[in-house]
Amino acid sequence: MKRLAVPVVLVAAVLGVGLVAFLAAPSAPTSGAAAAAGIAADLRCPDCQSLSVAESRTAASAAIRAEIVAQLDAGRTPDEVRQHFVDRYGAWILLRPALPLAWIAPLLALAAGVAWLGWWISDRRTRPLPPAPPAPDAATRRRLADEAEALDA
Amino acid sequence: MRSNLRWLLLPALLLPLGWLLFVNIGADPRTIPSQIICRSLPAFSLTTLDGDTFTDADLAGRPAVINFWASWCGPCVAEHPVLLDVASVAGGSVQLVGVVYQDRPASAAGWLRRYGDGGWPDLVDDGNLALDFGVTGPPETYFVDADGIVRDRVVGPLTTQSMRDGLHEIGVDLS
Numbered sequence: 218m219k220r221l222a223v224p225v226v227l228v229a230a231v232l233g234v235g236l237v238a239f240l241a242a243p244s245a246p247t248s249g250a251a252a253a254a255g256i257a258a259d260l261r262c263p264d265c266q267s268l269s270v271a272e273s274r275t276a277a278s279a280a281i282r283a284e285i286v287a288q289l290d291a292g293r294t295p296d297e298v299r300q301h302f303v304d305r306y307g308a309w310i311l312l313r314p315a316l317p318l319a320w321i322a323p324l325l326a327l328a329a330g331v332a333w334l335g336w337w338i339s340d341r342r343t344r345p346l347p348p349a350p351p352a353p354d355a356a357t358r359r360r361l362a363d364e365a366e367a368l369d370a
Numbered sequence: 371m372r373s374n375l376r377w378l379l380l381p382a383l384l385l386p387l388g389w390l391l392f393v394n395i396g397a398d399p400r401t402i403p404s405q406i407i408c409r410s411l412p413a414f415s416l417t418t419l420d421g422d423t424f425t426d427a428d429l430a431g432r433p434a435v436i437n438f439w440a441s442w443c444g445p446c447v448a449e450h451p452v453l454l455d456v457a458s459v460a461g462g463s464v465q466l467v468g469v470v471y472q473d474r475p476a477s478a479a480g481w482l483r484r485y486g487d488g489g490w491p492d493l494v495d496d497g498n499l500a501l502d503f504g505v506t507g508p509p510e511t512y513f514v515d516a517d518g519i520v521r522d523r524v525v526g527p528l529t530t531q532s533m534r535d536g537l538h539e540i541g542v543d544l545s
Contacts, residue, residue: 263504263505263506263507264506264507275472276472276497277472277497277500277501277505279497280496280497280498280500280501281501283497284498284501302501303405304405305405305406305501305502305503305504306402306405306504306506307402307403307404307405307504309402309403326383329379329382329383330383332379333379333380333383
């Protein structure tokens with residue numbers, strides 16, 4: 218049981234850091250304008266590279282921003298508005314993955330790797346030494362002594 | 371037994387990674403899968419460059435090719451002869467529709483005068499139709515069957531072959 222203590226502690230530490238980071242993420246804004254800006258920042262500009270809809274000045278992004286405001290004014294929730302665009306562009310349009318799995322999976326892989334490494338190290342430490350070879354008998358010792366003397370001569 | 375479990379952990383980690391690599395090795399990361407394929411044509415009502423009103427109801431019961439283009443789009447010049455060829459031989463078997471994407475109507479009309487007006491309706495989009503189709507940039511072409519279901523999409527300039535393949539998807543085979 219003691220051998221598992223190190224990997225278990227390491228895994229718990231890695232998952233703990235991930236959980237704290239997840240819980241410390243900023244919560245959703247409450248005002249309409251802030252909600253619209255937040256959604257625009259979460260959506261990828263469809264006809265630019267590496268820009269959000271909030272950052273882009275293209276007409277497509279302007280149309281998306283207008284649609285976000287229109288949908289929020291119509292009473293839709295931010296999640297429903299995001300889904301509206303996911304239905305048309307797919308999950309590609311989201312700059313942040315909707316499922317936390319994408320964030321958690323690397324942590325889980327790291328935790329599994331750390332656990333495997335800890336298990337391997339603790340197993341090596343506690344593994345019994347291989348049995349010593351049998352002591353040479355009298356005839357072998359005499360033959361070895363003779364060979365050593367012959368080499369020294 | 372513990373040792374065997376430990377060595378099973380390694381393939382348990384590597385196999386999913388290998389599977390992801392195998393599945394995505396041939397995928398083009400620039401290609402974004404369309405969400406509208408196998409869905410109904412979105413409802414719309416837009417004005418053409420000629421000032422007429424054109425709605426989705428005008429496409430009812432007839433296969434259609436909907437081409438998003440713009441006068442500032444270089445590849446749109448390259449694909450335009452393919453559309454003109456289809457328009458000249460299709461007769462009434464397929465309806466071509468152009469959608470002017472993020473462009474001024476006057477610029478689009480001038481472009482048609484320069485490169486050839488095939489006579490099909492060109493709709494002036496306020497941006498919402500492109501959003502409903504999930505257009506990422508012109509040229510993009512959608513093939514809609516007679517039941518109003520979007521069956522295929524071509525991103526980038528049309529070629530004779532991609533046009534033929536798209537038409538085949540909507541039940542139109544031009545000789």
